[in-house]
Amino acid sequence: MKLIIRTYKLQLKHPFTISRGTRTEIPSIIVELQENEFSGFGEATANPYYNTFVEQFEEELLEKRVIIENISDKTPKEYWDYLYPYFKNNMFLLCALDEAYTDLYTRKKGIKLYQYWDLKPKNIPQTNFTIGIDTIENMVSKMTETSWPIYKIKLGTKDDIQIVTELRKHSNSIFRIDANCGWDVTETVKNSVELKKLGVEFIEQPLPADNWRGAKVVFDNTFLPIIADESCIIESDIEKCYNHFHGVNIKLMKCGGLTPAKRMITKAKSLGLKTMVGCMTESSVGISAIAHLTPLLDYVDMDGALLLKNDVATGVKLVNGNILFSELNGTGAQIKE
Template sequence: MLEWSLKKIDLPLKFPWKIARGTSLSKTNFIVTVECDGSRGQGEVAFNIRYNESEKLIEEQFQLFLDHGAEDISSLEKLIALVSELDLACSLSFGLESAMAHLNAQMSDRTIHQLLCVPQVHGIHTSFSLPMMEPSQIEKFISEHKLSRFAALKIKIGSEGALEVIQEVRKFYKGPLRLDANEAYDDPSSFLNLTEKLKDVPIQFIEQPFPAKNFEMYREIKSKSGFLIFADESLTSGEVTPEFKDLFDGVNVKLMKAGGYMRGLKQLRTARELGLKTMLGCMVETSLGISSAMNIANNVDFYDLDGCLLISSDPFNAIQEDNGTLNYNYVI
């Protein structure tokens, strides 16, 4: 018989986290634990209000999961089927699947990589994300956080003031940049006006400039922007369909959006088959969640796994970062 529990954790941030949708000083996540015969598996739930997830919803849906025979689940496959039947929030679905997968690995004396049939990857070079801020704050921010050690920086931008921010970052950081608009633009012409002024800037790609469902805007600018355009909010738990290739150059796969290891792996595989670039991303998470993403990091083009580097104190310490490179301290 399985014993399930859900624990809320509050994660103060190292600095205000401002993106186009709002500002946060701390993040609330949950940790799912499942135990059986002295073995234990854990998974993180980093819920996101952008996807209509909330603390209350996670707690209510976890209770719904318990009420539908969670203690009697006998396999990972049956858990995935139950989670799908109950239509649980994607972040909770991942936390449950992750906990069960890690329990199964431990009880069968296998690593999580052996259970998932994927190679273990060491030495992941992540980007580091700059929240939205005034240009006058950028020099101090880059210096204080020693961001020159990262192979790339990702800049959160809005529909106004982006050019000034990017130009200021370029004064103090010479590596490649990634831009993340978080759906801030609603006009292709204003976005193309920005990209026209950025032709000489080493930008690896631009994430989600327009609202997730405004596919015609993506279709319009894909061949005009001069930069790779990546889907983030446009890809949640669904399939990477052939239409994605007409709209985007790459996809940002996050386990908290995908809803599980299996869905995340399928999204990455399908994207590669379609010729799309792939990135593994994250929410603001502890190293439990980041190490989970690292578990499926084989054959991925870009990594944006800095979530645990944004929090003041990591309760798991599963990941160490050295010179912008992530490695396991231990495999959960």
């Protein structure tokens, strides 16, 4: 098996602002694992909040090339277990390798990934489209530019309720709110009252990730469901979220890939938590991997490639919120030449 590394700077269509800051480009590394005529692709994007950088990814991949290339006859789960001791301190990179190997493995079998998992892509959730923090005029303009059945609206400003009130005047679509740790307990409970009146479906990660005591107070008093994101990173966090959140947003890069994400979904369901998988502004490589988990999910946030000027890959297509799978096997992703 041969490792091929590609790095990119994914340019965003619009400056993307959340409560922590603004980004205009997303550095990305795409991993290809090649065996004979087959290739599998995986991706990790840099994220300052999690202290991850593409230069670090590339250096570690080159350093551990022999470990990565050494084995190609294991199942995806066995390969993930094999890699974990070497990459347990870099879940983003482990994710890229897990996606690539899983893609390669299922392509060699001549099947799509969801078929390997014995899933059927029927009645799967629609994806939302994200509107970053901006002036109200610009946020309305973004909604007009991309008419969509579900919007995720980034908040964390002093004018949050006013923003949603104004946006609601321009759309009857479902609204989801993501405060990215930008609120306190009192603010969250109070906002949940007003946001419910405005037809909001749920609130994602209103409090700082480590405020578990506050999360419990919010859980007991909110008027809307609360979904964990920054508080739900790895597999052991699922049980922590029980009775503190109504659901979890699992990110493949944070947990180490498709293999642990699927286990996290199963655990969350067993605890009665709603399940969601979110993206971290990947190209169609990372987005196509997410798509195969949708038969297991209540919600999905996989609009990352739609936010880009220069998607470097093809794969799953998103049309008015609906997910259209690629005709290719595996995850269906393919690098643009």
